[in-house]
Amino acid sequence: MAPSLSAFDQELLAGTHGEAAAFCMRLLTRFAEAVGAESFIDIEAAHIDGCLYLGEVSLDFVEHLVRHGGRVRVPTTLNVGSVDLIHPELFIGEPKIGSGGARLMKAHEELGCMPTFTCAPYQTMFRPRFGAQIAWAESNAIVFANSVIGARTNRYGDFIDLCCAMTGRAPLYGLHITENRRAEILVEIESLPAEWEDAGPACVAVGHTIGKRCGSLVPAIVGLPRNTREDDLKALGAVAASSGAVALFHAVGLTPEAATVEQAFQGLPPVEVIRLTADDLRQTICNLSTVPDGTPLSGVSFGTPHFSFAEFSRLMPLIEGERPVVDIYINTNRGVLDQLAMPGWDKALEAAGVTLVIDTCTYVTAIMRDMSGAIMTNSGKMAYYAPGNIGVEIAFGSLADCMASARAGKVVRL
Amino acid sequence: MSGPQRQFSATLLAPGAAAGLVFLLAEPLSFWGGLDSSTGRIIDRWHPQKDEIITGKILLMKAGRGSSSGSSVLAEAIRLGKGPAGIVLLSRDAIVIVGAMVAAELYGIACPVVMAREEDWAGISTAPRLALHATADQAHITLS
Numbered sequence: 001m002a003p004s005l006s007a008f009d010q011e012l013l014a015g016t017h018g019e020a021a022a023f024c025m026r027l028l029t030r031f032a033e034a035v036g037a038e039s040f041i042d043i044e045a046a047h048i049d050g051c052l053y054l055g056e057v058s059l060d061f062v063e064h065l066v067r068h069g070g071r072v073r074v075p076t077t078l079n080v081g082s083v084d085l086i087h088p089e090l091f092i093g094e095p096k097i098g099s100g101g102a103r104l105m106k107a108h109e110e111l112g113c114m115p116t117f118t119c120a121p122y123q124t125m126f127r128p129r130f131g132a133q134i135a136w137a138e139s140n141a142i143v144f145a146n147s148v149i150g151a152r153t154n155r156y157g158d159f160i161d162l163c164c165a166m167t168g169r170a171p172l173y174g175l176h177i178t179e180n181r182r183a184e185i186l187v188e189i190e191s192l193p194a195e196w197e198d199a200g201p202a203c204v205a206v207g208h209t210i211g212k213r214c215g216s217l218v219p220a221i222v223g224l225p226r227n228t229r230e231d232d233l234k235a236l237g238a239v240a241a242s243s244g245a246v247a248l249f250h251a252v253g254l255t256p257e258a259a260t261v262e263q264a265f266q267g268l269p270p271v272e273v274i275r276l277t278a279d280d281l282r283q284t285i286c287n288l289s290t291v292p293d294g295t296p297l298s299g300v301s302f303g304t305p306h307f308s309f310a311e312f313s314r315l316m317p318l319i320e321g322e323r324p325v326v327d328i329y330i331n332t333n334r335g336v337l338d339q340l341a342m343p344g345w346d347k348a349l350e351a352a353g354v355t356l357v358i359d360t361c362t363y364v365t366a367i368m369r370d371m372s373g374a375i376m377t378n379s380g381k382m383a384y385y386a387p388g389n390i391g392v393e394i395a396f397g398s399l400a401d402c403m404a405s406a407r408a409g410k411v412v413r414l
Numbered sequence: 415m416s417g418p419q420r421q422f423s424a425t426l427l428a429p430g431a432a433a434g435l436v437f438l439l440a441e442p443l444s445f446w447g448g449l450d451s452s453t454g455r456i457i458d459r460w461h462p463q464k465d466e467i468i469t470g471k472i473l474l475m476k477a478g479r480g481s482s483s484g485s486s487v488l489a490e491a492i493r494l495g496k497g498p499a500g501i502v503l504l505s506r507d508a509i510v511i512v513g514a515m516v517a518a519e520l521y522g523i524a525c526p527v528v529m530a531r532e533e534d535w536a537g538i539s540t541a542p543r544l545a546l547h548a549t550a551d552q553a554h555i556t557l558s
Contacts, residue, residue: 050486
């Protein structure tokens with residue numbers, strides 16, 4: 001059934017607001033029909049995942065909108081691109097992808113999108129408010145916005161994200177609607193490994209498990225570590241949206257729509273209960289590494305999703321002392337890079353042999369110079385995708401394990 | 415009418431007309447990371463039909479799977495003439511629909527997408543060749 005159109009929607013379709021907006025509304029109307037949405041709503045913001053070059057079609061779509069004078073109608077942030085525009089010399093891939101990728105990023109700016117080039121737009125000044133209706137793309141950004149902030153978005157993707165931005169409208173279905181945000185599966189953590197001081201690995205293990213086991217149902221988690229921080233929930237969501245299609249989770253007592261179990265489930269009973277023990281969590285973490293301890297490393301990578309200033313604060317004490325013997329890469333965004341200059345951390349990191357990667361990410365593009373040995377990371381998402389995407393062996397460990405291994409030149413655990 | 419049914423009505427998801435050999439996906443395929451858009455070859459190392467080619471076929475898939483970047487990969491394959499001739503789904507898969515819509519809008523290349531009825535799946539998926547006809551007024555699948 002065709003969705004009902006407001007007067008404004010009809011103007012958009014008729015070309016009153018330009019040919020680019022009309023083109024986008026045409027696609028959006030057919031998309032809405034396909035997903036069964038009955039109408040459209042206004043959105044406050046959009047986040048676009050179309051900056052990564054996947055072939056000429058990526059560029060043709062955006063150039064078509066540029067040519068027709070297109071302009072986004074709501075504040076719109078951009079996800080990572082294929083190249084680091086601040087340090088273009090870091091790119092070592094095919095020239096066509098490098099030049100096409102750089103043009104794609106610029107073309108989005110010409111549409112009025114903000115050059116944030118980050119997969120963590122939620123940790124920039126463009127963080128949406130609780131309850132905001134938004135159209136976001138990129139799986140980790142989507143799950144963070146829904147879960148940790150309580151903003152409302154579906155899993156928008158290629159082309160449709162930009163169509164929402166260019167019209168300021170999104171189809172009303174799925175997670176835009178209160179009752180669809182109800183938890184359905186209860187995930188109870190019965191015990192945590194006593195040896196894990198950092199909440200990071202526990203959150204990654206839980207995230208990986210809910211991705212594998214919850215399908216498209218919404219989980220509510222009880223029993224995360226008491227010292228769980230925002231960046232741990234970020235890591236949890238990112239891996240859950242990699243091993244599965246999780247777009248929203250609740251963490252009881254931690255996330256805004258789950259002060260209590262009853263609130264998370266909107267008063268209804270769970271359809272399933274998953275219980276996890278310390279052993280389950282240890283096993284999940286163990287399985288994330290494709291190589292055994294002691295394997296020679298050729299690099300360490302942090303910041304998938306992009307490293308926040310708070311994460312740098314935890315890293316800085318760990319880089320003091322002996323210089324690492326392998327390359328360390330940290331993916332982050334322009335806003336955080338500016339913040340690092342104030343305390344002089346950018347210089348300290350450079351002195352310690354750290355390469356800061358801006359605007360892009362080591363798991364989607366050709367940046368890492370040496371991939372002959374394994375790469376170690378504290379990111380569950382990097383561990384999940386890197387073997388397939390860039391063909392490396394991966395070791396997963398805590399932030400401290402990664403730094404110790406960078407000094408040892410091989411995988412070690414503290 | 416005697417003999418097996420020859421024509422099935424379907425729901426229009428993206429318009430166009432196409433005919434070709436049937437390629438039935440044994441398992442859902444994520445186009446991103448699963449299809450090489452420059453050759454039409456399945457490259458997902460875990461997929462049972464790895465290395466087979468979908469170019470010019472009528473692709474039958476019960477449901478889609480995986481990253482929304484699949485829309486770009488499908489549209490790029492269609493642009494390069496390496497995509498399927500048409501697609502038959504059992505569910506409204508937004509990734510597939512968007513990929514086909516964008517290829518039609520930008521390049522004028524139609525890759526019709528229709529949704530079949532569950533009860534017709536056995537009759538459709540065992541046919542060697544199918545023709546798809548999908549316009550705003552009607553959509554149907556014909557054994558050919």
